[in-house]
Amino acid sequence: MLSAPHARARPLDAAASLPRAIEFARVALVIGLVFLHYFNLPGDHRPPFQGIDPDGPRIATFVNGFLTFFFFSAVPLLSAVSGWLFFGGGDGAGQAIGRKMRGRARSLLLPLLLWNLATLALAILVQRLAPTIGFAQQFNLQSATAGAWDYANAVLGITDVPIAFQFWFVRDLFVTVLCAPILWLVLRHAPVAGAVVLAAVWAAGFTLGLFIRTDVLFFFYLGALARRRDWDLNITAGATLSLLLAYSALVALRTLAPLVLDMADPGTLAWLDVVTRLMRPLGVAACWGACLHLAATSRGGALARWGGFAFFLHAAHYPAIALVKEILSRVMPASGEGWLLAHYGASVAITIAITAAAAVVLFRLSPALYGVLAGGRRLA
16 A cells, blocks of 8 residues: 555655645544444444444444544544644744633634534424424433533533533643643753553553543653754655554454453453554554655645645534434345445545545634634634
C-alpha cells in the first residue's frame, strides 16, 4: 500500500510534509470515526466494542469490530496533533498560551454549544412528533423525563457526554486547553516525569474528576512533548508498513477474542479494556506513518485539501448516520452477511456525502457561519 509512492530510497522530508500530513490526518481520522460511530449492525444488539459475534454473522461483525478497534487510535492521534500545534513557537510559546486559550474558546467551546443546542432541539422535536421510531431513541436524553441538570449536561457536557456525544472529544480537548498553563510548567521543569504520571493515569482509566476520558489529556501532552523536544516525526515507509501490520494483527486478535473468552465475565472485560487501551500508542504511530506517506500521494493531497471539512464532518455525522441507518434498514431488505456489509458501507458513504454537500452549500451561502460551526476552519 505504501511502496508505490516511495520507490525512491530517500525518506520523506517530514518538516516539509507535516502541514499536508496533518490536514490529511484530520480528514482521514474523522472518516474513521464515522465508521466507528456506525455502532452495531442491524439486528445485532451486541456493541462492536466486544468484537466478533460467535453466535451471529461472523464476517460482518468481525469487519465492524475490526474497524471499530482500529479507529480507536483516531482520537489519541488527533489529540497529539492538537498538542503539537498548541505548544509550537519555541520559547515564546509560554507567552502565547493565553492568546491560544482564547482562540480555542472560539474554535472549540462555541461550536460545542451551538451543535449541542441544535442536536437537543432535534431530539426534542423527534421525540415529541414520532416517539416510537428507533431514531427517537438514539439520543442520550429523553425529553419526557429529563430535568434541568440533564439539559445542562446535554449542552455543556459538565459531568457526562453531551447530547451530540461525539463532542466529548471537543469537550475534553477544551478542558485540556484550560489546563495548558499547568502542562506548560510540567513540560519545562519535569517533562519525562509528567509523561510517566499521565501515562499511568491514562492506563488506569482515571478521569481525575475533570475528563470524560483521559485519552485527550495524555496524548495532547505527548504531542506537546514531541514539539518541545523537537522529535523527528518522520517514519519511513518500511517502518510504517511494519507498524500497520503489527497493529492490524493486534486489532484482529482483539476482535476475535469473543471466540475464546467469556465476554460475560466482568474480570475478563476489565483486563481486555486495559489491553485495548494499551494498543492505542502503537495505533497512533502506525496511523501517523500512514498519514505522512499517503498525504504525499496525489490522491492523498486531494483529500488533504478537505482539511477544513474535518471538524464539520465530526460535528454533523451523528445523529445523521443513525437516521441514514434506519432509512436504509427500511428500504434495503436484509439478506445475510453481504447485506449487512453493504448496509455498513452505504450508511457511512451516504452520511459523508450528505455532510460534505451540506458543508459546501453552507460555505457558499455564508463562509462566516460555516467558520463558526467548523471550529474556525474554511473549505479550500
